Amino acid sequence: MSVTDPERLREIVEEICDAMTAETERGRVADYIPQLADVDPDQFALALVLPDGAVIAGGDADTRFSIQSVSKVFALAVALGRVGDALWNRVGREPSGDPFNSIVQLEHERGIPRNPFINAGAIAVTDAILARSEPREALGQILQFVRFLAGDDDIAIDPAVAKSETASGWRNAALANFMRDFGTIQRHPDKVLGTYFHQCAIAMTARQLAHAGRFLAFDGSLSPGGSRAIAPRMARQINALMLTCGHYDGSGEFAFRVGLPGKSGVGGGILAVAPGRAAIACWSPGLNAVGNSHLASIALEMLADRTGWSVFAANS
Amino acid sequence: MSVTDPERLREIVEEICDAMTAETERGRVADYIPQLADVDPDQFALALVLPDGAVIAGGDADTRFSIQSVSKVFALAVALGRVGDALWNRVGREPSGDPFNSIVQLEHERGIPRNPFINAGAIAVTDAILARSEPREALGQILQFVRFLAGDDDIAIDPAVAKSETASGWRNAALANFMRDFGTIQRHPDKVLGTYFHQCAIAMTARQLAHAGRFLAFDGSLSPGGSRAIAPRMARQINALMLTCGHYDGSGEFAFRVGLPGKSGVGGGILAVAPGRAAIACWSPGLNAVGNSHLASIALEMLADRTGWSVFAANS
């Protein structure tokens, strides 16, 4: 049976928050830039937004964190809104079977990234957005879109994070230059990377992120029958990509264990979607071996188990 | 809105069958063995089994075809029933990003196939079943399980297909020997391959296959609240694997376009699952570039569009 009673959901969220707070094995915080390395690993947050707009939140749900690759979902929606299906000429829709920053696949497939949720793919998506706007303007549009989705203007880019990423992002620079060579991206790599790193540096709370994810839970609208952000078909497509590709080389495992579309970021956040039931944000800074939040992955598995929200269950 | 009215579903199935019959581009029939090469490419079938057991079928729904890799779903269920989660010690759960018969991934990951739905993975699953049974007995068990699922004892292995596969299956022999070298499979490759090729040679009609797929649509049972074939959790897990890995290197595309768990075979069949709504079998012999049925893929996309059954839609 699928759980819809808010009281029961509140209990479940509390149980999960308690269990996660008690966990001693918390994964390993990303340390490639000081702004991420310095985050307190003992934090945990879980937030749900239900169809009626009710919010169920627990833990550090009002603490901001760097959403990092979760931003790829929002940038993808912006790019699809701009260039439509032409986007798929330069980015694929298949899981990669490789780490998030692999360049091997790019060489084997002549510069076309496998999907928009690995780094190369997200950089190509950013380049598509830049086809019609300069970096500052493009960033403004992505940020405005996120604020609109979340219904909250108090969301911003952390400039220190963006600066650190830019200074140390050699691997992403390699990917961008490589794709520039193949023509997958058309603007100068430095310009695309600057935009990309700033987009990844958006900081949000779990509560804000759950709100920003509503459009994927409710067929493209901010609530069932509410304001439309994107077309229903596009929402389904983004959910499909999140399910098959949203956790890098742990995507199959997440689908197997949790059964919900989700997108993780190296800051420890995961945005998950239970279509028709809830938009979900979970956050804990420590990462597992494939780069996804260790505790957020476990917490979402518990949530799916207890709510029956897996998209693969009959009673969904 | 999700369609549940049988009359409307009957109309939809008819429309799809008509459209597919009219299609001139039908893909390319597999030709590596004469038994597949000789199949008439103009055939098409679509069959649905609803929660109440009602069947909606169109086209050549009573013509037998070689289910080939669709059998991997049934073998996986049998193996999980036998060895449980220990199976995952030798087979992964991640999409592969490679063709169905690639050996590259095996070398890079020390003989562990990425998932049970690529050939190497399915061969490893067969070896797990053989851990407790000799080939003849193991095949009997797989076949009995399929007959039980379909509620139909008139399902059999086509010995001519099995023989042809064995005689020409060099690539699969390479995979099996390679995994034997790494210890992923423990019995002699010839024994494992013999069993595997026979299992792939099961012949069924679309109507039978749809029935055999009910256990995945209804949380492990043959109907909602009916006889249990496997545990609900296992049904969800198999569905997740079908969604992420069921169409080889076209899995992401199928999830993106159709949004239903599915498993294809080189004989042109696809078993698809709309959890809680229907078990679906579709068949047309011609294949697309990545080895999945060309028309069955299109037909299932039409079905999902018109029914709203995508697992990624809110109104599911």
Added chain:
Amino acid sequence: MSVTDPERLREIVEEICDAMTAETERGRVADYIPQLADVDPDQFALALVLPDGAVIAGGDADTRFSIQSVSKVFALAVALGRVGDALWNRVGREPSGDPFNSIVQLEHERGIPRNPFINAGAIAVTDAILARSEPREALGQILQFVRFLAGDDDIAIDPAVAKSETASGWRNAALANFMRDFGTIQRHPDKVLGTYFHQCAIAMTARQLAHAGRFLAFDGSLSPGGSRAIAPRMARQINALMLTCGHYDGSGEFAFRVGLPGKSGVGGGILAVAPGRAAIACWSPGLNAVGNSHLASIALEMLADRTGWSVFAANS
């Protein structure tokens, strides 16, 4: 200055034998079959045959060892004698940049092995020999050729080694089946492998092996101006392949350090060639990380340093 004085050469060989006997780090003996695993790691042999036929030998130069992959040189000469340059339609001539038994390269290059000295390439060479002879006859021809080259009929195949290899050669069976799938080999893999494993099981002493290598040192003849075994051009070509591909993924290193064409085997033997100066056999059972004899590699570097025989030196 290049050393040619036999007395000085004798001193050098003695010094090297003394140094190698004193070495405590001796590498690791191959242990995948008992017949190799049981060989005493403390053995070492070095043997030179000069243009005038004089032999300078030290250490265990009269102890037989399994020549294993050194046999690939002799099989290549036999195959070229049979099918000529047509052989190169199915085997390349480029170094592989991969371990000796990698299957990755084969998939990327559609079943054509990079060169005749990796396992896949040698199996393809054996298949070429079998184009005109049954296995028993083909083996007889290879063995006769080696006996002729060595001028010694007391050279034989060790049947226990061949049997063990056959029983455990899963990786080579994978390579053979893979190439059979691509059509690179045309006979049944079992037949080709049987021949291949027997050819690798030829046992020789270092003294015999050095004699058998004369044809490569003297432009295809057993001595300068003596009986011709193969054409001079073919001897140069085989030397070139030995230099670029003779030590698997340690070929570049051997060329860099030693500067002589050479071919190693997992039994610990290395056949090396100083064109115009000497045929050289060196043997010690322990292997280094890339599968070449640890001490034989060091000994040949010492020999090249002291004799000035590197093909890359002006005074050669």
Added chain:
Amino acid sequence: MSVTDPERLREIVEEICDAMTAETERGRVADYIPQLADVDPDQFALALVLPDGAVIAGGDADTRFSIQSVSKVFALAVALGRVGDALWNRVGREPSGDPFNSIVQLEHERGIPRNPFINAGAIAVTDAILARSEPREALGQILQFVRFLAGDDDIAIDPAVAKSETASGWRNAALANFMRDFGTIQRHPDKVLGTYFHQCAIAMTARQLAHAGRFLAFDGSLSPGGSRAIAPRMARQINALMLTCGHYDGSGEFAFRVGLPGKSGVGGGILAVAPGRAAIACWSPGLNAVGNSHLASIALEMLADRTGWSVFAANS
């Protein structure tokens, strides 16, 4: 027999020049920058410098061309002179089995290029030179070394070529950023690439290049017993690397056909070495499928055949 008579050599060079001039199939001129694309494909040059300093030259031996990757030989010698064997901590010595600009190998081997003659390796060598000098100074040193080797101060960098390379060198930028991420290079990629592109833009005539190659033909000295440029052991090592890695994925083929250490450049030049006999430069702008000069490869094969200079021949 090895040819040493200058009159016979002169005849051979003339025959080759005549044959090459008559060739209609001339390969394809590199066209990724206009400065290379605009070179007249009908040009051909061959120049030999003998031990006594005599020069035998034919064709367009006094026309400058962009030496491009041939410069990697000179940069390697400079770097080894600076940091010695420590250079090998960040560059390997094995053939790559990949195109000159592949990034796949770098990812598989954690950022360490296989050898100093693929682009990634040469960029790492340039970074080593920059460890102790700023770009301008480093370039000055490389250029001075080449002038010293050639005994000719009239050798310069073509600034238009360097500028074009910099503007379009996305693939090399990807390699440099990738290695920067792994720590293989330590300076900013832009700085390393600027130096690298200028070094590749050295322009020389075939006559000058043959003189510049003498140090490799004569054990590190400009003539037998003459001024020493590098140690004899280092000259042998560079020759070994040229033989195993000097022609990208055509290195094995060049060794097989020509049998001389050589290094090619995309400008159509090849520097080849017959140790003790001659330094050889050959040039023709059209390239073959693996990126080496089509006619220069053929011409050097003819030269080796007619002179008997292969390092793999007994009478060498």
